[in-house]
């Protein structure tokens with residue numbers, strides 16, 4: 025075990041634990057957007073930085089390994105100042121309305137509005153790194169852009185993207201190993217992109233939706249959720265979440281069916297499922313339409329159900 029001090033309290037964690045783990049063990053939860061238990065820490069959002077005695081720079085709690093005798097402060101003025109600046113930069117340039125950061129903005133006294141009103145949406149995909157007009161100093165630069173709706177399953181709203189790398193890592197070595205997306209461009213022009221910014225339908229994407237599952241800001245979203253939100257009828261208070269086992273193959277992945285108005289509106293997988301660690305394939309994630317198109321199995325004769333499926337060109341065993 026490793027012994028260290030967090031905000032004056034002694035804490036013990038297992039060897040290999042991060043400072044974030046140690047903070048949690050000491051009941052000192054830290055804010056973070058880019059950390060997820062099922063991904064390798066990316067150190068991208070810099071919100072979880074803490075002050076480490078003897079270290080010149082603040083250190084990211086999510087990726088810094090705990091060491092014997094460390095003395096850590098999570099709420100010093102230096103930490104609070106850094107977090108306030110990071111939150112202001114993120115919230116002034118990105119739509120964080122679905123990320124739940126409001127409470128942190130308040131806690132750290134962040135005022136994103138002090139950079140001026142947000143600039144309008146732009147064609148960010150067509151920008152060339154290093155070739156953009158200088159800021160006019162009147163508007164806050166933003167990543168605002170049109171929502172990408174190019175397939176039936178999910179949308180990409182990069183106006184909400186904080187470049188946390190979670191989707192890239194979930195699509196890559198941490199889960200899917202498809203490598204359909206990565207970061208393109210440099211500096212403020214950097215974006216998450218498919219190869220040559222082609223639509224998803226022309227990319228290597230296999231629609232596992234694992235990128236959606238880890239996105240902390242709602243930049244990646246089920247099309248069903250996007251459309252219900254646009255219609256003003258997305259209502260999480262009116263949704264139930266039922267844990268079940270995927271019916272497609274014998275692996276036994278756990279699913280969480282989010283149901284609103286007796287319709288499945290979204291499917292996730294629990295992080296504590298040993299099989300999935302929160303990740304799924306296209307069938308488990310998006311293959312639920314057959315449940316809703318078959319009608320009520322309790323009252324519809326099975327012959328009618330099967331006739332309906334066959335007429336639809338499908339198979340009950342698909």
Ligand code: SF4
Pocket residue numbers: 191194195200202203204205228229230231232233234235236
């Ligand atoms: S849906 Fe899956 S394959 Fe497609 S971009 Fe997301 S993680 Fe990659």
Ligand code: SF4
Pocket residue numbers: 184185186187188189190191192216235238239240241242243244
């Ligand atoms: S799309 Fe979401 S998961 Fe991907 S980098 Fe942006 S905020 Fe992170």
